[in-house]
Amino acid sequence: MKKTEDVQQDIVKETFQLVSKRDDNVCNFLEGGSLIGGSDYKLIYRHYATLYFVFCVDSSESELGILDLIQVFVETLDKCFENVCELDLIFHVDKVHYILNELVMGGLVLETNMSEIITRIEEQNKLEKQEAGIAAAPARAMSAVKNINISQQIKDIKLPDLPNVIKDFKF
């Protein structure tokens, strides 16, 4: 069952509250909040600078395995975006999802091998370029817009990728 938009947002808020108050040197696993079913589910997260990557898993996954999966996800993002930063994730929500879709499908771990994932993403990029044709021009303009925004980087970081990470891990 898909959770309603309100519930999804509440889950994001609750998860953020649970995770963000934790010190860096505590462990990376905790029992899920009440909205996602409490102790039947674990939150497994990694903290990179200003970003948290949180996966919610049931008992069928290995905790350390998921920690590594998050690392693979982040390393893949880093390769695909060349030095990934929050802005990439915000401006390219769609792309982030496509990459995530190569790792996780219907809440299940699909592929863990980074080079395999990158090959697939590159394949998609090639298709995209072929199809883009004249639409490539606006892309250059966009790049300029993006540069203008760099001073805003710190302000009000929103994490639009989180709801879906959590939603994808459903059960």
Add this chain to the structure above:
Amino acid sequence: MMPAVRGDGMRGLAVFISDIRNCKSKEAEIKRINKELANIRSKFKGDKTLDGYQKKKYVCKLLFIFLLGHDIDFGHMEAVNLLSSNKYTEKQIGYLFISVLVDSTSDLMKLIIQSIKNDLSSRNPVHVNLALQCIANIGSKEMADSFGNEIPKLLVSGDTMDTVKQSAALCLLRLFRTQPDVIPSGEWTSRIIHLLNDQHMGVVTAACSLIDALVKRNPDEYKGCISLAVSRLSRIVTASYTDLQDYTYYFVPAPWLSVKLLRLLQNYPPPDDPGVKGRLNECLETILNKAQEPPKSKKVQHSNAKNSVLFEAISLIIHSDSEPNLLVRACNQLGSFLSHRETNLRYLALESMCLLATSELSHEAVKKHQETVINALKTERDVSVRQRAVDLLYAMCDKTNAEEIVQEMLHYLETADYSIREEMVLKVAILAEKYAADYTWYVDVILNLIRIAGDYVSEEVWYRVIQIVVNREDVQGYAAKTVFEALQAPACHENMVKVGGYILGEFGNLIAGDARSTPIIQFRLLHSKFHLCSPMTRALLLSTYVKFINLFSEIKGDIQEVLKADTNIRSADAELQQRASEYLNLSRMVSQDVLATVLEEMPPFPERESSILAKLKKNPWRQGDTEHKESKMPPAIMNHTNDIKGGVAADDILDFKASAPIPDRQGDQNILHDVFSSISNGPQAAHLPSTSHVDNLNKFVCKNNGVLFENDIIQIGIKAEFRQNLGRLGIFYGNKTTMPLQGFSTQISCSGSLALKLMVQAKPVDPVIEAGAQIQQLVNVESIDDFKEHPGLVVTFMYSAVQQRLDLKLPVTLNKFFEPTEMNSESFFSRWKILSTPSQESQHIFKATKPMDPEATANKLTGFGMQLLPNIDPNPDNFVCAGIIHSRNQQVGCLLRLEPNKQAQMYRLTIRASKDTVAGSLLELLYPEF
């Protein structure tokens, strides 16, 4: 700065996102979003046909807006149109939008399924994969119905590309979770198992997840996977890391697949085939050996990957529980992790060791680490880790270390996080009971628990200590002395007063000889707490006082003064008032002999499983278990507040004579007098085995099965089912005596106006119930219109040549014909507003008569028959429900809102119903439940 991935930027999208990020306030953001939504809406509605690029851009904007937390109620059709585009990027965004936003019940689903069908048969594997992803992400029953045939074929066909196979495996697993019969059996089984031999590691990993789920459903059918999994594992474990190239992760060969294989094997006992078994043990040993080798990299990824395999291997060793050598090695390995500097490893080690502690072969080995674990409890900075330490201490506890572990846990409890206190209290209570060599120690522990964490000591815990004290003569004097001392504290927890009151009421005489605890001192000590206590505790104390009258006749006068006080005998609380007046009359009217009989010491409780253990085991949201919990509560203790002797509830004093027609509850002192005289010398009462009975009519409001009436001759039980406006009751009459009940007959009737509102048809019953036998009577009911009264049940029979007659009521109430109704917040509140005339609403504000436990409340409301609707009321403490009452003439929609106020121990209950008077009838039924 242009990211490498993006050849085809959508400028409008980037500008829009920048705008949002530049908004200075939430209001500005909402304004900007609304402007954009209006713009997109007009574009979609406009006459000009949009090209694929534009559609893609707008759909992507909508997706972004949705992810920011705003509702999107249009654009779905445009997204569906994108699915049939022949451009990959357009298809892709269409599928993404649908996976994230479209509900599985959407009416667009037919169109979506058609598009998925087309893509699934595409020759382009990337299109097939998009379709598979979408099926898995939606994962609905409809998807399973539509594609359940296609996907298994894709999975095992020789022509399918590896990437597609991989997705097909997980897609099938996702559908299997929704609809287990989607997996074909027979010849497919072996083809699926053999995916474990596939050359592509990604395919094997995905297949392994699928097979794991299939094995859980049908282990025998998939037994063949054991040897394949072992040999696959063996090839990985013994491979040098260069062999597996890309699937080697930070020098560890295929860690994810290894974990999956080790998990798969945990579904089975150790392999029968000695060859396979030997090979598996070899793998496990190799994994344990590798843990000792120096790390090949300093990166945390290396150690994570290596240890994920190690922990899974240890889980398998524990699961098999057959190789003492491996178990001890596993235990040592975990022991070394207990003091590792990585918190994650300490956490996992504590967790795994908990399992190890339950194995007989390794229990002793685990105990060696007791000190380290206790230390973790004291020094860990992370509550998750401390909680695992508590779990492990609980698991490793036995007779030899119980005192120390309980002591440490009590000590930790003083500073423990609030979130884990209740569970800790239960655990301490269980350990203390289970391993008590000396019950004085047990009493000390429980009283300490109440002292340290009184708020977290649930009823089960203090009921249990009373049960044990009542049943064990050797500890009664000690318990009386200890509670007496504990009550001396100027501020003691109400639970302490309850336990103290009960124990002194029963055993205060054992310490009355001591000049420091004479009867009057005991009484004054208890009474000094009285005014600070809740009505429930006060009621319990009144029972204690009346017991004191029996134990210590010298303070009868002081106690009568208290009973006579306006605050009691004229208390606003009906229960207190009733007790005060009944106890007062009891003390005035009857002889010392009668008093001694009535107020005699409680008989021992029947031995049963500890109710607190049941509580710890129970899953809070499983409804069936709550009933279980109720039945586990020692009933006599629950009623102690009303208990005078045996199972006689105080408000049943008036009905002492079971053989007589049940007197009206409003009966007055005369009846009371009468009744007592019949006990003391009535010949009729003398030949009845006992004089007590239980009438449970009100307990059926929120449940359908149980004992309706019981005395020492007969037990009458009910099992009922209701659907729509129809109901079917099975009434079970059990003869508890050693003689047959002759001339047995029953009469079920609806009197007065009820006859027009409720149809009742009963099957005839046999005229004799043999000794110890039970007969059943079936009754069909149909609700014609809303009603208030209960149908009557008159039971007559001869016992010992005396005519017996029971006047009872059948537990058929209006709420039984509820159909629970789901609705969202919006429709709830709009319907709530519509039902706003005064006659449609009924409201009552009242004091809680039972502990205010949200879980119990939720269960009651569900038992009442309405749909509990969580997350609708802005205040999470409130409960809202909806339901429809069916009758032949009409359907009545009902909405309910219950607002608990914990501080004031009050509730406000509001019911609105589409038919006048129904709300009032429901309210009358429901509020006494809380």
